[in-house]
Amino acid sequence: MNDTQIKVNKAQLNQYEISLESIDKDLKDNKLTKKLADFGANIANLNIAKGICGTCLQEVDDILLPPDSDSIPMTIDENIIYLDNQKKDDKITSRWS
Secondary structure, X not given: OOHHHHXXXXXXXXXXXXXXXXXXXXXXXXXXXXXXXXXXXXXXXOOHHHOEOOOOOOEXXXXXXXXXXXXXXOOHHHHHHHHHHHHHHHHHHHHHO
């Protein structure tokens, strides 16, 4: 392995490590959000945790996309599964670099 290839491999490894740190942070944040939402909805019986306004009792949309957007965001559970898979993929990929 020549010097250039070693530098490329080190750069790739560094990028995988940065990506893994970001995934870990997002995964932790999503799990905490789910835990808080579950606690609010199930334990404290809070309307807002169930997606209902506490004042007018209308449905509260937790999506920050314009109403005419074609995008369909993932749920918290889908995000957690996606991030877990990303983490596994990054760990596998970084081993083979």
